[in-house]
Each structure stands twice: as structure tokens, then as C-alpha cells.
Amino acid sequence: MAVAAEVVAEAQFVEHRRGFRRRWYRTPSFVAGASILGLIVLAALAAPLITRHDPTSQDLLHTLAGPSSSHWLGTDDLGRDVWSRLVYGARTDLRVAFLAVVFPFVIGTVLGLVSGYYGGSIDSVTNWLVNVVVAFPFYVLIIALVFALGPGTRSIYIAITLVGWVSYTRIVRGEVLVAKRRDYVLAAKSAGLSDLRILFRHLLPNVITQAIVFSMSDIVLDILAIVTLGYLGLGVQPPNPDWGRMIADGQTFITTHWELSTIPGIAIIFAALGLSLLADGLADLLRPE
């Protein structure tokens, strides 16, 4: 009987392992999100290979031209190739957005871990800071900070870090408050492990999932913030291409050449869609058993 039980357990064990590996491509949102985002990232990386024109070179003899074999998506009011600007714009916006997410992610996660685990005065101070930042609307605070710091990518990183960490702190702190009562934390303590080890080796891998999932949506928010700042002239500075500035530049010609603003708009929607689907898929895949 013991042998039979062992065989059954063995079969379940093997079955479970196989199921786990099979899972990622069975999650449609993950596959769809990864494909969309992968396509955009690939285009951004291969920008010099898939464009024929410099995104900043002007051709004043061929302004506001329609699509042609030379200019696939036409040219803008300064005769710049729209396809080149779109692809190079993806390069700028995605790079800035991904980098802008790293600092708040790290800072917010560490603060959330520490304040959730220790509680007490550390937690009170952190909570107070979180509430102060949360009291302001996200975009208003970002725009005000970038305005004060002066336009440019460096200001974007600083502003997004100063505002963005709160979400990660809140998410991770909440997860830690639940997780620290679990028996495995008590078991780790009963083995005499240090707080530092319990925090980063035991708790962090258990609570980081939600933060990773949120970071995907956060990149979307950041792209929108960067684009908005570009639109307002506070973001990526000309002549570097950026989707926000493309929309702003095209606005003047919206009645005659609507595609100039619409094309970067569609690109933003696709990037956001890809990231959101990816976040959704990751949430499914990373969910602990």
C-alpha cells in the first residue's frame, strides 16, 4: 500500500512539473502582450536597419507629403520622415520609461519591505510620506516637478522617482503585512536566521510578484507622463524624436493632415495595450501555487 501511494505521489509529481513548464504559452494575455511589446522593442532596437532617413533631417522641399515608397508614412511639416521619427521615438520613449521605472521600483520595494516588517515608527514615517505624495494628483506633481527642475530626461527620471515609489511601497508593505504572519517566516526565525536574510531571501521573493505586475502598468503610466511632458514641451528636447512632441507638432495640421498626430497616438495605444496584456499574463503566471 505504501508502494502504491509512492507511485501515485510520483506520478502527480511528474505531472505537476510538466504542467508548470507548459503553462506560459497557454496564457493568451501573456503571449499577446509579449508579442506586441516584443515587436515594438524589436523595431526600436533595429531602428537604423528598418528606416531609410535620419529622423531629424529636414527636407523643406517635401513637407507634409503623403505615403510613398521613399517615405512610408509620409513627411511632417519640416519634411522629416514620419516612419523614422515613429521608430526612433519608440527608442527614446521606451528607454526613458523603462529606466524611469527602475528607481521607484527598487526604492519603493525596499521601503515597503522594511516598513511592513518592522512596523512601529519606521512604518509611521513611511506612511506619512506616502500620504503626502498620494495627496497630489500624479500628473500635476510630475509636471510641476519637471517644470521646477527644468525640461529634459534627467528631470523626468527624478520626478518619476520622487512620485512613483509610493505605489511600490504601498503594494509591498501590504503584502509583507500578510506574509510576515505566515509560518515560514516563523520557521526561518526559529532556525536563527537574521532579519536581513528573512527580509530579502524569504519575504522578498514571496511579495515581489505584485510589484512586478504593477511595474508593467507603471511603465504605461510613465510613457503617458513622458508623452504628456513632450506634448507640453517639458519632456524629451528637440530635435530628438518623441511621440508626445510628434502629436503636439501635428496638432497644427489636424484638419488637413490628421495622420501626423494620429499615427504616434496609435503607437502609444499599442505600447500600452502590450504592456497591460503582459502585466495581466504575468499576474496569472507568477501567482504562487
Next chain:
Amino acid sequence: MSDRGAPLLHVDGLRVEFNLSRGVLCAVDGASFDVHQGEALGIVGESGSGKTMALRALVGLLPPAARVTAGTVVIDGVDVTKAGEAKRRELRGRTVSMIFQEPMTALNPVMRVGEQIGETPLVRLGLSRRAARARALELMRLVGIPDPKRRAEAYPHELSGGMRQRVMIAIALSADPKLILCDEPTTALDVTIQDQILKLLGSLQRELGVSLVFVSHDLAVIAQTCSRVAVMYAGQVVETGTVDAVFREPRHPYTLGLLRSVPDFDSVRDRLSSIPGLPPDLALPPAGCRFHPRCPFAQEDCRAAPIPLIELADERATRCLYHERCAEDARREPVVARA
């Protein structure tokens, strides 16, 4: 108590209190017991009798709202109640380790089991990664996990309940402790697996000479694994002695009631009795003997003043004034078919 020298674990008058909004709740009230090297002590009692809190107080791992307000705990010559947190952490894992009730929640769900077993040797014994891994595999073999090389790569959810508890035991053994505190280690397992785990713990205790404190509500489990037993009721140790003596001739009506409520298929009893009433609210315990409202032998003087632990012959003690009547009752209608 005995001539075996200083006990490995000495607990005297341990008191654990919880600060609640409605007042102070005394979860453990004056618990005293000794465990010698290589001995197994069972602590038995129903849910809420304070056995788990007593166990956690031994290693200084009480929940935030609870604290030790009186008594001493000496483990291997170190006074835990007076020692600082650093000193206590030094004891944990190395001298004392714990096994928990529910291995699914007591194992880290996102860490491979081999890594979890090797962690204490790696961090606490200063072994190299390679040596810690070898130690983990050796421990897995010791606790009877088949194909340890492959299972070491598994996550806890990929293992069966029995395998998970074996992993827990391997973790508890990983730094060669002298004392293992087991908090209902078989409650979450089904009966056949429970038997395997108990046999494993018994053989480890004999072969490695490690001492066990075994907390359980299951009298059969205590009878199978322990030589001595302490019965807890409403935060107090109400009776102690050897398992043999206490189970054959209980000298506290609560122990008698517990034994009578165990179903036994080849028993002389044809009727299963239960203890009338409910355990008391620990924030407002009854005056005098805490068991008197449920006790069939209760007299006026049981209600008057708290009953001290009365020392009897054969290293036994009870908190009952009328333990003779209790023993008589047990003799008239035996409680255990085979001890």
C-alpha cells in the same frame, strides 16, 4: 528531580500574557517541566490550552502582543528569559529547532526544498554552497525522502504532505540541534503518513540522541512517542508524570476526561464520554481550580483558592486536591486497554 544531572531544558513557573483590548489574557500560567538529554516530553491539551504559546515562549518567538511576564526557561545552560535577542538567536537552529503543524505553510513556497534544507548549514554553520547542498541531500536521505537529488529541485507544492513534513524534519535537524520542539507535527497528515512520521521521529530520537518536546492534542501520538507527559488545561500544567503512569492511572479529572473521550475500538468501554462544558475564558479564569466548573469530583474547597502543583511519588505531580478519587475512578473503569 532525577539524578541524571542538569536537564537540557528547564522551565519553571513560565507565564505568558497577551495584552488585549479587553484586558490581560494569561495564555500560559506557571508552566514547569524539565527535559533531559535524549528524552521525549509530550505536552497534551485541547486547543487554546496554551501549549503552542508555551512552546514558542521557549525560544522567544511569541507573537507581538504576547510577552513572558514571569518564570525562567533554561536551555543548555542559557537562561533564555534573561538573554538578549542576539543570544537567543544563537540558540535557535543550533541548539533548539522547531517543527510546525502545517508543513505547507511552514515551508517557503518559492524556494526549492534542497535550498531550504541547506540554508541553516550554509548560514549558521558556515558551510560552503557545495557542502551545504551535500548536507541537504544527506539529510533528505536520513529522513527517508526517495530520490533526494531530484526532489531537492522541487518546490514545496510539488511534494505530498508526508514528504513536506519530512522536509521540515530535515530542516529541523540540519544544524545538529540538541532539542527539537514539535508543534503538532502530524495533525495535518492522514493516519498512515502520521504513523510513518512518528516512527521516523522516534528513530531519529534514539539514533541521534536528540531530545523532543512534542505538543499535541492527540493522546495516542503522545503515547507512541514520549516517555513523559505534561497535561495542560487553561494555561496551566495540571498533571505531569511518565506516560505509562499518567495514562494508566490519571490523577487529575481533566486527564481522566481526556482519556475517556478517546475512541478505542478494542476497548472495555462501550460508551464514549465527553467532558461537559467548555474551557474557560482565559481573560477571566474561574477562581480556585480552573477545571472545577467541569469537574465531577469538585468540592467547596476546589472553588476557594488556586491549587498548587502537588508533588506525588514516582516523579508525578498534579493540580488536584482529590487526585485519590480520580485514581480510584480510573482503577474501577480502566481507561487504556494497552499502555
